[in-house]
Amino acid sequence: MNIHNYLFVILLGALGATHTLQAQSNDADLKQIRSILDAQTKAWNKGDLIAFMQSYWKSDKLKFIGSNGVRYGWKATLKGYQKGYPNKEKMGILKFKILSMEKISPDAAFVIGKWHLTRKKDTPNGHFSLLWRKIEGVWVIVADHSS
Numbered sequence: 001m002n003i004h005n006y007l008f009v010i011l012l013g014a015l016g017a018t019h020t021l022q023a024q025s026n027d028a029d030l031k032q033i034r035s036i037l038d039a040q041t042k043a044w045n046k047g048d049l050i051a052f053m054q055s056y057w058k059s060d061k062l063k064f065i066g067s068n069g070v071r072y073g074w075k076a077t078l079k080g081y082q083k084g085y086p087n088k089e090k091m092g093i094l095k096f097k098i099l100s101m102e103k104i105s106p107d108a109a110f111v112i113g114k115w116h117l118t119r120k121k122d123t124p125n126g127h128f129s130l131l132w133r134k135i136e137g138v139w140v141i142v143a144d145h146s147s
Contacts, residue, residue, distance in 0.1 A: 040054075047087070056074055057133070066146055066147065090119070096116075108132065108134070110130070113128055114128075115146065
């Protein structure tokens with residue numbers, strides 16, 4: 001093997017190792033996001049909206065898009081949830097079904113899924129899309145579109 005071929009093989013190996021490390025990192029990040037969504041579901045099902053909201057960015061720049069339009073900010077989003085779900089009976093039991101999770105940059109991910117509530121009198125459901133950002137080493141929802 002001549003030196004050029006040898007260097008080419010080494011370069012290919014290095015690129016493959018880099019890709020493998022990035023894929024493992026992406027998988028770890030997506031697993032972490034999935035874990036946060038699981039914790040969020042558990043908090044909802046306990047009737048704990050404050051714990052449910054811990055996965056949201058605590059910023060006035062948070063965006064929540066729902067049937068009433070765009071709501072800005074963590075506090076406004078919490079108030080909206082408290083108004084729409086004032087007690088455990090209205091909250092029901094939440095289940096998420098993730099349809100798609102993708103890392104779109106080292107510090108951003110996009111999740112699409114379905115939500116389903118089981119309550120005594122009805123079973124509302126719909127879809128959601130979440131834009132996640134890794135801010136100061138922590139994954140948080142920076143935009144939520146739920147319908």
